[in-house]
Amino acid sequence: MTAPLMSLTWTDHVTGRQGFLVVDRLVRGVSSGGLRMREGCTLDEVAGLARGMTMKEALHYNPEGRYIPLGGAKGGIDCDPQDPGSYGLLVRYLRAMKPYIETFWTTGEDLGLTQDLVDRAAAEAGLVSSIQAVYPLLDNEATARRRLADAFAIEVDGIGLDELAGGCGVAESALAALDRAGVPYEGTRVAVQGLGTMGGATARFLARAGLTVVAVADIKGTIANPAGLDVEALLAARDAYGTVDRAALRSGDRELPGDAWLSAEAEVLVPAAVSYAIDITNQERITARWIVEAANMPVLPEAEQLLAARGVTVLPDVVVNSGTNAWWWWTLFGDIDADADEAFAHTRRSMRALVEQMLTRAEADGTTPRTAAHAIVADRLPVIAERFGWYR
Numbered sequence: 001m002t003a004p005l006m007s008l009t010w011t012d013h014v015t016g017r018q019g020f021l022v023v024d025r026l027v028r029g030v031s032s033g034g035l036r037m038r039e040g041c042t043l044d045e046v047a048g049l050a051r052g053m054t055m056k057e058a059l060h061y062n063p064e065g066r067y068i069p070l071g072g073a074k075g076g077i078d079c080d081p082q083d084p085g086s087y088g089l090l091v092r093y094l095r096a097m098k099p100y101i102e103t104f105w106t107t108g109e110d111l112g113l114t115q116d117l118v119d120r121a122a123a124e125a126g127l128v129s130s131i132q133a134v135y136p137l138l139d140n141e142a143t144a145r146r147r148l149a150d151a152f153a154i155e156v157d158g159i160g161l162d163e164l165a166g167g168c169g170v171a172e173s174a175l176a177a178l179d180r181a182g183v184p185y186e187g188t189r190v191a192v193q194g195l196g197t198m199g200g201a202t203a204r205f206l207a208r209a210g211l212t213v214v215a216v217a218d219i220k221g222t223i224a225n226p227a228g229l230d231v232e233a234l235l236a237a238r239d240a241y242g243t244v245d246r247a248a249l250r251s252g253d254r255e256l257p258g259d260a261w262l263s264a265e266a267e268v269l270v271p272a273a274v275s276y277a278i279d280i281t282n283q284e285r286i287t288a289r290w291i292v293e294a295a296n297m298p299v300l301p302e303a304e305q306l307l308a309a310r311g312v313t314v315l316p317d318v319v320v321n322s323g324t325n326a327w328w329w330w331t332l333f334g335d336i337d338a339d340a341d342e343a344f345a346h347t348r349r350s351m352r353a354l355v356e357q358m359l360t361r362a363e364a365d366g367t368t369p370r371t372a373a374h375a376i377v378a379d380r381l382p383v384i385a386e387r388f389g390w391y392r
């Protein structure tokens with residue numbers, strides 16, 4: 001892995017707050033990576049996430065597909081998304097980043113932001129779209145943009161397709177690992193940290209597959225029920241930030257501290273909120289057999305070593321949560337139509353193939369799945385660079 005192509009720190013002239021952009025790599029002159037907003041966000045964090053995006057793009061490289069991988073990038077703003085001044089800050093950040101977004105950085109929602117908010121702020125900042133840099137790579141821009149807009153308009157049982165594709169991929173990764181281990185879905189318990197875009201959709205797909213969701217945590221704490229939570233009721237009771245209205249809890253549901261999800265009696269843990277959630281100290285409390293990284297960088301490397309040593313398998317973010325990004329591009333480039341069933345089927349097929357490939361390689365090389373995923377990326381990046389080049 002090389003150093004990032006470009007990294008910058010922006011300082012807001014109004015509040016003094018900082019924002020970051022890291023472009024890890026370009027492919028055909030373009031990079032892809034969401035924008036997060038959280039208090040305490042750092043350039044290092046954004047650089048790690050940008051590198052992860054390069055990997056996610058490379059992992060979905062299909063020589064026969066219409067979607068050709070882009071490079072990886074990420075944006076970050078150091079501010080609490082619930083701060084009253086956060087929207088103005090977002091608009092000013094996007095104004096400052098306009099030249100990059102117009103030419104080589106395609107972006108979208110990530111932690112702390114919704115796509116609606118990014119779209120609204122991007123329009124206010126004078127941008128055509130948060131992904132306009134990719135338009136010159138499309139065969140028929142008008143058709144492609146219409147297809148993506150149509151896909152964004154689709155809702156499935158109260159949740160937008162764009163907010164479901166990623167969680168569909170996370171859930172399918174978990175199911176693929178269970179299948180490989182011969183573990184039935186019924187009776188398998190899940191605990192999730194975060195019930196926003198990723199955590200919410202993952203919980204829905206796992207519950208619908210027959211697993212029992214026994215704990216979910218949001219910013220206010222953990223909600224637990226060993227007999228199983230009513231996932232759909234909790235999803236319907238969320239606000240725009242993924243916080244659950246506690247009035248929706250049923251009689252058997254209990255309210256526990258924020259970190260209780262971690263030690264819930266469950267076979268599968270899904271960290272789907274913040275980075276660095278699992279460290280060397282709190283990993284000791286984990287009794288699960290699998291950790292499925294819906295969030296980006298939730299497990300610290302030293303913690304993963306200790307977990308691996310006691311037989312806990314971490315399915316890594318670069319594979320597991322890559323479905324959202326891939327779905328945007330499959331839809332825009334025309335690998336799939338604006339259709340929920342087609343989107344879920346394609347996501348499931350692709351994620352399963354990727355997870356299988358990763359776990360097979362990990363077994364063959366005697367490594368963790370993450371090391372295996374990185375090895376697959378290392379094989380692919382030169383192939384992509386050779387075929388498409390860094391610059392248009």
Ligand SMILES: NC(=O)c1ccc[n+]([C@@H]2O[C@H](COP(=O)([O-])OP(=O)(O)OC[C@H]3O[C@@H](n4cnc5c(N)ncnc54)[C@H](O)[C@@H]3O)[C@@H](O)[C@H]2O)c1
Nearest residue numbers: 110111112194195196197198218219242272273295296324
């Ligand atoms: N949204 C995407 O398309 C996408 C794609 C790939 C990866 N991710 C990653 O998934 C993670 C979550 O992103 P999202 O878009 O779902 O975020 P979101 O803002 O939609 O939801 C975040 C959820 O986490 C909860 N939360 C926040 N801080 C918490 C804490 N300290 N303890 C417990 N819960 C907490 C919030 O209450 C909310 O329920 C991030 O790491 C992000 O980088 C997101």
